Amino acid sequence: MxxxxxxxxxxxxxxxxxxxxxxxxxxxxxxxxxxxxxxxxxxxxxxxxxxxxxxxxxxxxxxxxxxxxxxxxxxxxxxxxxxxxxxxxxxxxxxxxxxxxxxxxxxxxxxxxxxxxxxxxxxxxxxxxxxxxxxxxxxxxxxxxxxxxxxxxxxxxxxxxxxxxxxxxxxxxxxxxxxxxxxxxxxxxxxxxxxxxxxxxxxxxxxxxEFRSIECQIMDWADDTAYSLMDIVDGIHARFITLESLENWAANASLNATEQKLLRQLMRVIREGDVEHVFARKIGDYISACQLEQWENYMSAKSNRYRFKLQIDKSVQTEARFFKKVAVELVFKSPQLHQLEYKWNFLLEKLFRAYSAHYLAGHGESFKLLPENTHRLVVQAATPAEKARIICDHIASMTDGFAIRTTRRLYDPDFGSIVDLI
The missing domain is CATH 1.10.3210.10 (Hypothetical protein af1432)
Known part of the structure; x- marks a missing residue:
């Protein structure tokens, strides 16, 4: 090579x-x-x-x-x-x-x-x-x-x-x-x-x-591509995005001419049952929408990573923004998701309050609510901010299921065993 x-x-x-x-x-x-x-x-x-x-x-x-x-x-x-x-x-x-x-x-x-x-x-x-x-x-x-x-x-x-x-x-x-x-x-x-x-x-x-290396710019557009397209696919599979929900939303959304055209195309794809195939093909369109433009800045003489900007075709950017808009309005703002977010917020607050009340108040020696190594690091930390950061690291690293189980272990008297992994 x-x-x-x-x-x-x-x-x-x-x-x-x-x-x-x-x-x-x-x-x-x-x-x-x-x-x-x-x-x-x-x-x-x-x-x-x-x-x-x-x-x-x-x-x-x-x-x-x-x-x-x-x-x-x-x-x-x-x-x-x-x-x-x-x-x-x-x-x-x-x-x-x-x-x-x-x-x-x-x-x-x-x-x-x-x-x-x-x-x-x-x-x-x-x-x-x-x-x-x-x-x-x-x-x-x-x-x-x-x-x-x-x-x-x-x-x-x-x-x-x-x-x-x-x-x-x-x-x-x-x-x-x-x-x-x-x-x-x-x-x-x-x-x-x-x-x-x-x-x-x-x-x-x-x-x-917005001052980013070319690799960071590519990562960001790859991320945008994946979630702007695939959030729509998952939303359709979950039946949040349907012909009926799109029609009802569009009736009150004040869409411009381009957005109306994109809406009609999306509805046709749903009607024809060709969602996975069409959206998989769009990934290729989003990739080929990229080109490089030379860029001068204070880092460009030191590293080639700052010599280029990633330029994206404007029509593809417009389509991506439209798909994000649909996902936000029909999925992320839905009562079903908001109810779950309310519960998740409640759950994470209970977890954080349990740990912070115990360790930030200086009582960390009495109970080990955290895993052995994490407990020791929190107890040894010099300031409340350092202790809180370690607690936050622990919570942020949790999977969804582990966060739910840990909350139940701490608060539900009928849940948990001495042999549970923590």
């Missing part, structure tokens, strides 16, 4: 130097460490849209991440084959993009975005919670957590950056509901950008968060 000169030692550097990977590239090592981690396996039992395990054909965080990874690799292959800016010796590494796609949801807590919102509310006084920030925390600090002291996977600079969709620290936009990093993660930002933080060049918030 020809050497890829797109990347330099700057891109493959790790915080702690390691021996050469032998037959694997540094980015293949990053990917393999994700695949063989417990955090990745637990995605199989975390909610994507519908609660994990409810039916066997709905997507989970794991199947979603696998789909995103396939789309991300295909975008890399498409760009290498079609872009005049790339060649056989100068191209975006598909292993690096695959690693970013597989890792992009590692930080998501149980119960999807509803769980993310609840944990942020509960952690407001202790540094907040954000799914992308938690992903960075997992890969840099906690992914190997079965030992006495949790450790990160020592990712390469390029891989760490490829997962970092947001560069704004919480203190820079303190009222933000999402799209931030934890303040204590600033050293990782400094490592990624070799000390020259992007906040020195962009205003916090939208402008700063």
């Amino acid at each position: 020809k050497h890829n000169i797109f990347y330099t030692d700057f891109d493959t550097e790790r915080i702690t130097p390691e021996a050469d990977g032998g037959y694997r590239t540094p980015f293949q090592q990053d990917r393999d460490r994700i695949i063989h981690s417990g955090a990745f396996r637990r995605l199989q039992s975390k909610t994507q849209v519908f609660i994990s395990g409810e039916y066997d054909f709905y997507r989970t965080r794991l199947t979603h991440s696998i789909e995103v990874a396939q789309i991300g690799r295909s975008i890399c292959n498409y760009l290498k084959a079609t872009s005049p800016h790339l060649s056989d010796t100068y191209y975006i590494d598909p292993d690096l993009v695959e690693a970013a796609c597989l890792a992009h949801d590692l930080g998501h807590p149980p119960f999807g975005h509803a769980g993310e919102r609840t944990l942020h509310k509960l952690m407001r006084d202790y540094g907040g919670f954000e799914g992308n920030a938690q992903t960075l925390r997992v890969i840099t600090q906690t992914i190997f957590s079965s030992t006495d002291t949790p450790k990160g996977m020592n990712p390469t600079r390029a891989f760490m950056d490829s997962t970092m969709k947001y560069k704004t620290l919480l203190h820079q936009t303190p009222d933000a509901k999402n799209h931030f990093l934890y303040d204590e993660q600033e050293p990782y930002l400094a490592f990624v950008f070799d000390g020259d933080l992007p906040s020195n060049h962009f205003s916090p918030g939208k402008a700063l968060n």
Whole structure:
């Protein structure tokens, strides 16, 4: 295989130097460490849209991440084959993009975005919670957590950056509901950008968060592709999106001409019973909608990862936005899902309150409510914020089912056994 000169030692550097990977590239090592981690396996039992395990054909965080990874690799292959800016010796590494796609949801807590919102509310006084920030925390600090002291996977600079969709620290936009990093993660930002933080060049918030490496941009569009298309497919299978519900929604939705056309096309696909086939084909359309545009910024001279912007065909972007709109209105805003979100919010609050009341009040020595290693780490933590962060790590790592069982063990007198795994 020809050497890829797109990347330099700057891109493959790790915080702690390691021996050469032998037959694997540094980015293949990053990917393999994700695949063989417990955090990745637990995605199989975390909610994507519908609660994990409810039916066997709905997507989970794991199947979603696998789909995103396939789309991300295909975008890399498409760009290498079609872009005049790339060649056989100068191209975006598909292993690096695959690693970013597989890792992009590692930080998501149980119960999807509803769980993310609840944990942020509960952690407001202790540094907040954000799914992308938690992903960075997992890969840099906690992914190997079965030992006495949790450790990160020592990712390469390029891989760490490829997962970092947001560069704004919480203190820079303190009222933000999402799209931030934890303040204590600033050293990782400094490592990624070799000390020259992007906040020195962009205003916090939208402008700063849109400053992304090309691999991160590809991961983000692959993610958009997967959920804008597949949330519709799952919504149709679950009978939230039907001909009748679409007609009723459209009657009051004030759709423009393009949206009305897309609505008619969607209804025809449902009527003909060809949903899976048509939407699978659309993935190819979304991949071939990508092209590269050269980009000059303060990092482009230091790394080729910042020399290009990913441009997406506007008609495809319009279609993706329409499908997201349909999913939000007919699935995410449905009474059925809101009832579940209410229950999930109640459940996570009870879990967090149980742990925080016990450990943050200084009574952690009396009962071990957490697993042995986690209990010890919380007791030894120096500040309430550090204790709360470790508790939050534990809850965020839970699968949907484990969160439900743990709540029942703590509160239901008729549930639980001394031999249960905790």
